[in-house]
Amino acid sequence: MSRKDILQSLESSPFKGPALPDFNFGVKNPTNLLERFIASAKASASHILETNDFNDLTAKYSRVINLSNQINYKGLFLDGINSPFELNDIDLLVIDGAFGVAENGAIWVNTDVLPFRVLPFIAEHLVICIKKENLVANMHDAYAKIQSDDYGFGVFIAGPSKTADIEQSLVIGAQGPRSLGILF
Amino acid sequence: MRVGLFIPCYIDQFYPEVGIATYELLIKLGYDVTAPMSATCCGQPMANSGFEGEAKKVYHHFVDDFAEFDAIVMPSGSCTMHVKEHYTNINQTKDVRHVRTNTYDLVEFLIKHGVKKLPKVELKAKVALHTGCHSLRGLGIGHPSELYGQPTSALRQILNHVKGLEFVDLDRPDECCGFGGTFAVTQEAISVKMGQDKVEDVKRTGAEILVSNDMSCLMHIEGILRKQGEKIKIMHIAQILSPVAEHP
């Protein structure tokens, strides 16, 4: 009922709008991508990890799940888990990111490669591995890349979960991961 | 160039010295200046209250008074913006279009025509600047802090020609002072609070004079300064460029 009403209502008073604009803010030959990406990532409280740091992290936590193909670390396995509700006690999750965005430090994660979409949100701490050559300058370049990505769910993750809902005081670790480590 | 000088109603009645300074300045710059005796108001107070229809008579009156001039100049960005932007509900005759296109706030006019030939004046004082919101964002006099790029002040650009001035920066140079025409009365509490906050900002800078291109903002701010017993002076930019006696 509503569908017909809404469509009819939209039809009843047509008006002309502007043409759909085209734009091109992609960056042709980006420079200093790594430097800029790291600066943006740090600004939103991500940690850039060296191999040592990563080893420290995995030593610190007991329940570590590694789903990254880029790093050699045997953690616990998710075998036998059938429901996302059973994933609440992961200390550290390691996954691969597709690429990073220099202007904002965000990393594109296509969760289709993960057994559960909730994983990068429910783990207490998150490490994302990306390759240095997989960086783009800005969101226009990012969406140009995503266009060919066939995902069911995909997300830009730009840091650890955070909030400033109490008196505008920034608190890291709101509902999702309390830290985000980025490993090249 | 024949310039029609419009002195808004509240300046005519309360701050004649601002009208005089504006008049003298334009004369010094070599313009043929006339201030029509029959001029009254631009109609903004009615229109901003929602009674644009009732203001039509005033619009016609304004156009009749000023259509004969090459340029219409007024020491008020707010009235200027009203004439330019809101005289849309009357027949757009040749006269109406002429008036709307050729009406300028004094600062806008000086930047367009006269900055280079400004009279030499000197004033030793610490000054803070306030560009009226309708001038800044409505007429584009200066570059507001909301838009990309360095904010700039047209007032500063002009006052740089005055010897002896020391400029101090407000923390929030673009923040509205809270006058807002009828808002000053219908939303008295907020209006006064905004004015008090502006005054606090000015006090923090140690400024001796607050200079603006919009006398209505200054009337409101002065009201608060005086209520607080503050000695900080308010001056219209015309009074600095063309010093005349106070309260003649």
Next chain:
Amino acid sequence: MTNHPKNAEEFIKDTDRVDWHDAALWHVRQKRDIAVDTVPEWEELRNIAAQIKAHTLANLRSYLLDFEQNAMANGVEVHWAKDAEAHNQIVLEILQRNNVKKIVKSKSMLTEECGLNPFLEGRDFEITDTDLGERIIQMRQEPPSHIVLPAIHIKKEEVGDLFRKELGAEPGNNDPAYLTNQARIHLREKFLQCDAAITGVNFGVADTGEVVVCTNEGNADLGVHLAPITIHSMGIEKLVPRQKDLAVFIRLLARSATGQPITIYTSHHKKTAKGAEKHIVLVDNGRSKRLAMEKYRSSLQCIRCGACMNTCPIYRRSGGHSYHFTIPGPIGSILAPATDLKAYSDLPFASTLCGSCGDVCPVKIDIPNQLYLWRQEIAEAGALEGKRKSMKAASKLLASPRSYRNFGWLMRLGLRFMPNFLIINRYNVWTKGRDLPKPPKQSFKDWYKKNQR
């Protein structure tokens, strides 16, 4: 009847709180300015965003149909709700069909607009708002006072008291980090028990059928990816035509809202997960009607960043609740009268028309001009009849030079110029917080008559 000036006067009595509120929001505005200055093409992006939105609105019917088709191809069930009641009914049916008891909801001004929470609570569902700020105001049984910072009017001590009462938090500890962690523990429990998740939608993409949800806390994703049933409630104006258009809006949104270059999570919900069920409810609720109002059409371009609130000198000093409408601040003041002209006839006047809201708006809605136009509409509709007489009188006076001259002389004499002129018989209002100007002996015109050259 509640009205903005009265509410504002009440809010302003607590000077410390007003100053704090003003400073907190001004700080957000400053962070926005810094973020804007990192993007040289900012003004161009705003122009393009405005054009994309205007184009989409003009072709909304066909984009909605595209969106529906593509979403369905993704395995999503698409519903249409012409008003709030239809929306709530659709949600209810989905929940009942799946035997849902416990719902987690992430931020959605649309469900606020539809009154979904009270509707479901009245039918014995447990619905938990999971954004921290939203959870705080839900516990306090208050509406949000800001669309991005819903609890910006509340001090940490008040949150501390609330969490002690509701969550058993330790007494005397009002540290935001501690309180946030208490909420995290509490909300994690809610997530782990939920049967369904409801989210708002920042953008719907016509050519892919996906919806994009932006959060910082990660609460929307925890809900959606845990719950077997997801409902995305989406206003029909949220569409963009192409996926690549998202780049423009994502770049503008968080920078305008909080000064971040992007929210922590920008989630693209496209296909339904295995074993789960996904619904999108497209809601009109007055939007198509507003689309037909030429003067106010562009208000539908709004992407709910809240920048107009943070910059508004009136909002900062009167608080969101003073607007008594779901969406407060400048954008709310032009949206509200379209829903009920009489009830919200005060809101377009809650502004000095300073224009700052228009300049920060990432999609270039001409808010100041629409405030002005609504004022005319409201006067026209007879909602201000008390004022018409004085306005008529003022008009007559100001169209006649002779009576104006006489009146001016009287006014200077009587020192009552401003107030008398502004609203007859309430002249003492001006002088409550301000002195009147010193009356000069002669007007400019008196001087000019004698001294003109």
